[in-house]
Amino acid sequence: DAGVIQSPRHEVTEMGQEVTLRCKPISGHDYLFWYRQTMMRGLELLIYFNNNVPIDDSGMPEDRFSAKMPNASFSTLKIQPSEPRDSAVYFCASSFQAAYNSPLHFGNGTRLTVT
Amino acid sequence: TQLLEQSPQFLSIQEGENLTVYCNSSSVFSSLQWYRQEPGEGPVLLVTVVTGGEVKKLKRLTFQFGDARKDSSLHITAAQPGDTGLYLCAGPSNSGYALNFGKGTSLLVTP
Numbered sequence: 001d002a003g004v005i006q007s008p009r010h011e012v013t014e015m016g017q018e019v020t021l022r023c024k025p026i027s028g029h030d031y032l033f034w035y036r037q038t039m040m041r042g043l044e045l046l047i048y049f050n051n052n053v054p055i056d057d058s059g060m061p062e063d064r065f066s067a068k069m070p071n072a073s074f075s076t077l078k079i080q081p082s083e084p085r086d087s088a089v090y091f092c093a094s095s096f097q098a099a100y101n102s103p104l105h106f107g108n109g110t111r112l113t114v115t
Numbered sequence: 116t117q118l119l120e121q122s123p124q125f126l127s128i129q130e131g132e133n134l135t136v137y138c139n140s141s142s143v144f145s146s147l148q149w150y151r152q153e154p155g156e157g158p159v160l161l162v163t164v165v166t167g168g169e170v171k172k173l174k175r176l177t178f179q180f181g182d183a184r185k186d187s188s189l190h191i192t193a194a195q196p197g198d199t200g201l202y203l204c205a206g207p208s209n210s211g212y213a214l215n216f217g218k219g220t221s222l223l224v225t226p
Contacts (some may be wrong), residue, residue, distance in 0.1 A: 006159070033213060042218035043158075043203065055212065090156050099214040100145055100207040107155025 006092050006107035018080040021110045023092030024073055033104065034067055034077050035091040043091070049075065061086075079115055082114045118142075119204055119217035127223045131193050136220040138204030139186045145207060147187045148214065149178055150202040158216075194224045 005024040007050045013019055033048040047057040052069045060067070064083070069075040079086055089111050093104040120139045128134055138147065146165045150158035162171050164180035164187060171178045174196075177190040191198055201221050205214040 031212065035216075043216040045208070045213050045215065048213050050212065056210065067200050093157070098207075099205075099211040100211040103148060103160040103163065104158075104205075104214055105160070 004092055004105050004107035006090075006110050008110060009108065010111045010113075012113045012115065013082055014016070015083055016081045017114075018078065019082045019086075019112060019114075020089050020109060021077040021092075021112070023075045023077070023107060025075070025094030026105055027073065027091070029094045029096050029105070031093035031098065031102075032069060032075050033093045033095075034075070035093065037089045037109070059065055079112075082112075084114045087112055087114050119215060120208055121202075121204060121220050122219060124198035124218070125221050125223075127225070128194055130195055130224055130226050132224075133190070133192050134191045134194060134222070135188055136198075136202055136222070137186065137188050138207065138217055141185065143184050145184070145211070147180060147184075148205045149187070149189055150205060150216075151221070152179075152203060153199075158201075158203055159175040194222075196220060196224050196226055199224050 007022045030051055034046040035043050037043045046059045047067045049069045067077045089109045091106050091109045093106040094105050095102045123226045126142045149161045149163055154156040154213045167182045167184045169180045174197050175192045179188050203216050203219040205216045208215050
């Protein structure tokens with residue numbers, strides 16, 4: 001299995017531009033998670049899906065952030081418009097079952113820099 | 116949100132030394148997971164502890180879950196440069212379906 005695949009690995013954009021991050025979870029995993037990692041705040045859960053349905057988006061910072069999962073093999077996280085404070089590493093992870101019963105498998109992240 | 120506090124935040128030691136890092140919370144967890152993250156990569160699961168007082172060993176790494184299931188520790192014996200990385204503990208969220216992470220302990224082992 002190729003694992004969780006994220007693209008792009010690096011993204012540099014100017015403030016105000018739209019940014020789209022992509023994720024392909026491990027086949028057969030029912031849960032998909034988006035996390036953001038910064039030195040100050042560590043790994044923060046943004047949103048997660050179960051069977052392609054968003055379950056909890058309370059971690060999404062504000063309306064500029066949106067996430068979709070149109071099918072079991074693809075998810076996107078969009079930031080529009082982007083701001084310098086959005087600079088971070090964004091991770092996608094998937095799991096076979098709920099987190100209390102199953103480990104998370106992470107992609108290698110997208111490092112976003114907003115200038 | 117169930118908070119997980121990890122200490123120390125940073126640790127720099129020489130090869131061959133022993134070390135212990137801690138993960139503490141005021142909340143009771145049904146389980147805790149430990150992950151290691153290397154630069155440029157995502158976290159990778161090391162172990163899951165489930166039972167209060169449980170001890171699990173993974174080669175030179177020993178994980179313990181507190182009796183009250185509020186804390187956990189990771190002990191590394193004879194650390195090697197390959198142990199360098201960010202060690203994260205994580206526990207189920209209130210819903211149980213996601214994980215909340217501590218901020219991690221960044222370990223540097225020098226030859």
